[in-house]
Amino acid sequence: MSKDHDHDYQPSDISLRVKAVESLLVEKGLIDREAIDRLVDAYENKIGPHNGARVVARAWCDPEFKKRLLADGTKAIAELGYTGIQGEDMVVVEHTANIHNMVVCTLCSCYPWPTLGLPPNWYKAAPYRSRAVIDPRGVLKEFGVDIPESTEVRVWDSNAELRYLVLPSRPEGTEKLSESDLAKLVTRDSMIGVGLPKTSA
Amino acid sequence: MNGIHDLGGRHGMGPIDIDPEQPIFHAEWERRMFGMFILAFAGGHFNIDQFRSAIEQMQPSRYLESDYYEHWLHSLETWCIKNGSLTEEEIDQRMKKLAEGAP
Numbered sequence: 001m002s003k004d005h006d007h008d009y010q011p012s013d014i015s016l017r018v019k020a021v022e023s024l025l026v027e028k029g030l031i032d033r034e035a036i037d038r039l040v041d042a043y044e045n046k047i048g049p050h051n052g053a054r055v056v057a058r059a060w061c062d063p064e065f066k067k068r069l070l071a072d073g074t075k076a077i078a079e080l081g082y083t084g085i086q087g088e089d090m091v092v093v094e095h096t097a098n099i100h101n102m103v104v105c106t107l108c109s110c111y112p113w114p115t116l117g118l119p120p121n122w123y124k125a126a127p128y129r130s131r132a133v134i135d136p137r138g139v140l141k142e143f144g145v146d147i148p149e150s151t152e153v154r155v156w157d158s159n160a161e162l163r164y165l166v167l168p169s170r171p172e173g174t175e176k177l178s179e180s181d182l183a184k185l186v187t188r189d190s191m192i193g194v195g196l197p198k199t200s201a
Numbered sequence: 202m203n204g205i206h207d208l209g210g211r212h213g214m215g216p217i218d219i220d221p222e223q224p225i226f227h228a229e230w231e232r233r234m235f236g237m238f239i240l241a242f243a244g245g246h247f248n249i250d251q252f253r254s255a256i257e258q259m260q261p262s263r264y265l266e267s268d269y270y271e272h273w274l275h276s277l278e279t280w281c282i283k284n285g286s287l288t289e290e291e292i293d294q295r296m297k298k299l300a301e302g303a304p
Contacts, residue, residue, distance in 0.1 A: 013296065014230060014268070014271055014274070015228065015229070015230040016296050016299055016300060017274065017292065017296055018230040018233050018234050018237075018274060019230070019233070019299055020292050020295035020296040020299055021237070021274065021277065021278065021281075021287065021292060021295075022233050022237055023295060023299070024287055024291060024292065024295055025237065025241070025281070025286070025287070028286065030241070030244060030246075030286055031237060031240040031241065031244065032240070035236070035240055036232075036233060036236030036237060036240065037236070039235070039236040039239050039240070040226075040232045040233075040235060040236050043225065043235065044225055044226065044232070085239070104209075106207065106208055106209030106210075107206055107207060107208070107209075107253075107257075108206060108253060108256070109269070117225070118225050118235075120223060121218065121220075121223050121269070122217050122218050122219055122220075122223075124269045125217075125218065125269075126208055126211075126214040126215075126265065127214040127215050127216060127217045127218070128217045129208040129209065129214075130208040130209065130210065130211040130212070130214040131214065131217070132209075133209040133210055134209075134210045134212075139217065142216070142217050142219065143217075143219060157209065160249050160250060160253060
């Protein structure tokens with residue numbers, strides 16, 4: 001291990017240390033405090049799984065859109081206005097009668113920000129990252145999802161360039177729902193593949 | 202690099218903490234760290250591969266024990282120190298000042 005930059009501070013100092021770094025970078029004119037506020041507000045309140053839910057609901061209602069979505073995720077998702085950082089190269093994977101998909105980032109926390117927002121904490125933590133690839137069915141059970149042995153489980157490992165979005169199956173009995181009502185059934189976890197869409201709002 | 206970050210397939214990392222009520226940020230410093238990362242990235246202080254590379258070279262026990270956004274702080278500091286935007290000494294001094302109640 002290189003010793004050039006050791007960071008021997010205590011965890012209790014972390015808040016103070018972040019404050020110190022921020023105040024220095026602001027003082028040097030390298031970052032803008034209000035810009036941090038705006039970014040935090042955007043990712044805490046505006047950009048989230050409701051974006052991805054709209055994409056899924058559109059795919060459920062519009063077969064042509066669905067074709068475009070599976071052929072070129074980035075381009076089709078951009079039709080709904082969701083573009084930008086951490087969503088530059090999107091691949092959409094569809095559940096079928098025989099295939100269940102789930103997404104992980106074993107190396108870090110790569111996640112499609114424009115469609116799902118920032119990842120939940122378990123997605124970034126060691127237990128999910130380590131186990132999703134060796135015991136996906138066990139992991140799914142922990143999330144309350146029981147996949148029959150006859151269904152193939154495909155685990156997609158994201159990376160810094162490429163992000164996955166799961167296209168879950170449209171729940172039965174929702175034929176009469178509008179696109180916007182359908183979007184309400186689409187949960188964050190169902191687009192990561194560790195949950196299923198709700199069957200009624 | 203086959204480092205500690207390469208967690209896929211490891212055993213013994215414990216149960217998954219599935220709490221649907223967990224907030225995106227747990228503390229104000231996490232919010233600030235997140236925002237600083239985007240701005241420093243946009244400002245060209247590092248690219249995404251460099252950012253991850255610094256995290257992947259963290260001391261392994263520290264990597265596993267520290268908070269997620271602490272990894273980000275580690276990387277941001279690493280690159281800002283490398284490019285001369287920050288020094289270890291000024292961070293230490295600023296922390297002391299802030300601890301003494303400076304605004």
